[in-house]
Amino acid sequence: MRQTLLIVDDEPGIVDMLERYFKPEYEILTAGSGLEALEKVSGKPDLILLDINMPDLDGISVCRRIREYVSCPILFLTARVESADQIQGFRAGADDYIVKPFDPEELEARISAHLRREMRRKSECTARFFGELTIDYSARSVTVRGENIPLSRREFDIIELLSVNAGQVFDRERIYERIWGLDGEGNSDTIMEHVRKIRGKFAQHTKKQYIRTVWGCGYQWEG
DSSP: OOEEEEEESHHHHHHHHHHHTTTTTTTEHHHHHSSHHHGGGGGGSSSSESSSOOSSOOOHHHHHHHHTTTOOOEEEEOOOOOOHHHHHHHHHHEEEEEEOOOHHHHHHHHHHHHHHHHHHHHOOOOOEETTTTTETTTTEEEEEEEEEOOOHHHHHHHHHHHHTTOOOOEEEEHHHHHHOOOOOOOOHHHHHHHHHHHHHHHTTTTTTEEEEEEEETEEEEEO
């Protein structure tokens, strides 16, 4: 299956040139504005080429909006070369900068390198070990000393989100949005009930809770 590139630039000439150049090797999605880019992200691109200077929503803002939900490489296309701008972009979640005007062959090499790195990352071990507890993300299973803990789909989703981001605090609203989506019919109180059930199941196998309540803030995975 061919990988997909999302090309975002408000200059139609650049979008057309890049689309024609990369179409023989990749599936191509295009967007002419930051707002359109937010819509096209639902196409699950493998890499995003993102212009910084766009009139409605600039590339930095787009990157910040999508980075929490999109793990693929994001390469900025920009005429800016100041280090302060680059730092701002990297802090927003960018993986690389391509300065305009650019050589298409160099851009192709950069894209290939990032995609290879991403494939290596995805092919790495999908299990994580937290003391006596093991999480197999491919099999969607949690075991303690080899004994399986039965979990519902949502319970595992919560464990996955917190454990992959171990040490990071997530409030209930953020967990709910990440797992149920913005159109979920419930509310963040659902998270409290799911965490209670997870802890109850863990307690049958281990004395460690793993999910810590950070009062006034949310929940945090402790290995």
